[in-house]
Amino acid sequence: MAIITKSYEPTFWDRLYFPALIKGLMVTLRYFFKRKVTIQYPDEKYVPPDGYRGLHRLNKYPDGRIRCVACEMCSAACPADCIYIVPGPAPWEGGKERYPVKFDIDLLKCIFCGFCEMACPEEAIELTEIYDFSAYSREDLLIDREGLLEVYELTKNQNYYSRTDKSKKPAT
């Protein structure tokens, strides 16, 4: 035996429908005069908030040396197993004696969790605000060491989208 329970019994006022329609149009009208939230992408770029986890970068020291010492903490911490590192003795005198000969990140595997930047003891790997990277082939989404250093050059001084100076912002 089925029991039909009615949670709502429409009244006469409800059955008219016009009051509800007008009520809904009032919301539309209210937003019509408010500030627009739609962004005209791609003419206009969305600027992610601080701490957004996008494309990776490899940081450098001011003198051009790579900060990374190829300790492979990031690849050990990576839950997606997308970081491949081949270490080697560093070519420069002084500083750390080890550096990455090869540093590949498979961006298709990466889940952008940010564990790599948390694991990094040298603050070498960081996630940037860049979100609009795409390619025509899987191979193109395998970013190598040179690519990661290029991302650093693009994002070190200013926000990639808003072009605001990063140094003026409080450190997060």
Add this chain to the structure above:
Amino acid sequence: MPLLKIDDKEIQVESGTTILETAIASGIEIPYYCYHPALEVVGSCRMCLVQVEGMSKLQVSCNTFIGEVHPDRKVNGKYDMVVYTQNELVVKERKNILEFLLLNHPLDCPVCDQAGECYLQDYSFKFGNAHSRFEEEKRVRPNEYLGSQIVINHNRCILCSRCVRFTQEISGTSELFVEARGYNSKIAALEDKPLDNLLAGNVADICPVGALLSTDYIHKNRIWNLEQKPSICQDCSVGCNVDVFSQQDQIFRLTARENQDVNGYFMCDIGRYGFHRFEKIERISHPMVRNGKSFNVLDWDEAIKKTADLIEKSKEKTAGIVSPFHTNESNYLLGLLMKETLGYLPPITGEEITFPTKFRISADRSPNLRGVNDICGDLVKDFTSIIKTRDIRGLYILDDGVDRKLDDSWKDILAKMDFVIVQSYAMTELAKSAHIVLPGLAPFEREGTITNDKGRIQWLRPSLATKGDSKPDWEILMLVRNALHKESEYFADLGEVIKKMGDQFPNYSGISLFKIGTQGMALT
């Protein structure tokens, strides 16, 4: 026998053993750095301090011996010694010792190759303080080469002196010593005698921290990426037990594995760096048949059929040539296949070297010459002259991929033959002159048993995956034999070959891979 109580555990031990030895044997953890079972006890690291009831100060457990006491003086009326390894005093003292050891130790685990197998790292994590109270500048010294293969990072050294004792006691060469005193002391090599003996690589193995490093492995990989597999060194007939560390079919290093009946705790540098010669080989990955000057690729069924046809056509005028680098099983099956196994490929020889602790490097630099002589019966040593006296039209060569320079007499013989079948994994000179090439497995891919020169049979286990289309050598030989003689048995695995081998040779009977295990067994 004295009755000992360590924490809550009652243990009966032989009189004269130390507390640390007893603890290690019964699974109680006492941290230590300078103690090594093969070396003299010095008690310099102070890490193994324990409290012994009735003694006013903490004792180093590596140098405190257990003995029977007079019945009136036993603790609680029954124990000869009561030891505490976990109480408050010991835990506090360990923290202090670690703080001292870490005073000048850099925080460079990310760049240190020992990280992951470092005792200092493990013990700091387990027993040490989270923070250092040392606010002054750390002492920084540059790296130095102690020998051509060994680098020392003085900053990381904790002066346990294991390496110094090793050169004094095991290699007997005494190149290393502790220079200067106190704060300034450091490990140094004699100026006119660098650390270049044939056991030098062990120094990097026994270093409990990342101070001594082998230039061969430095900055190559992290230890947790590597897969560790037990194996046997194949560079001389001693057959040292080794561990192979590999990642994705590439070997990164070999370290010695303990086996008191063969090599103790150590291995020589010839074997340690010997794996590099397999990196440069031109690998054969498919069966091939000669077509003029080049080779055509075949599939396995065809290759086996062609081989069997050739052998059949020659009407038992084919001779087999075995190799002292191959396993007993492969050599045995070639013996079964051929009516005549004539000889073996020229063995590689070197200088016989013996160290003070009886560690030796054999003059015979092939791993299984004894096994070949045991299994293949009447082999002729002087193959090149004997073959002329017999009517041999074809050769089946079990090649081992060692790049030997063949002399003219060998080349003559190869040229005279109607056909030469070579089973090899590398494109050696022999393989280049072959009519059919069958791809076998490389040294660290093979499985089987090998017999060392003292008559100890050991299980050679595969450490790498097989590459390409190659098959295990014993399987190829079995398939050829099955194709030749329809009634011959099919071996499903290596164990059946060993069983059959045991039926024929009484001193190899009753052997199984399970019985051989990791430590091998002596032949009767």
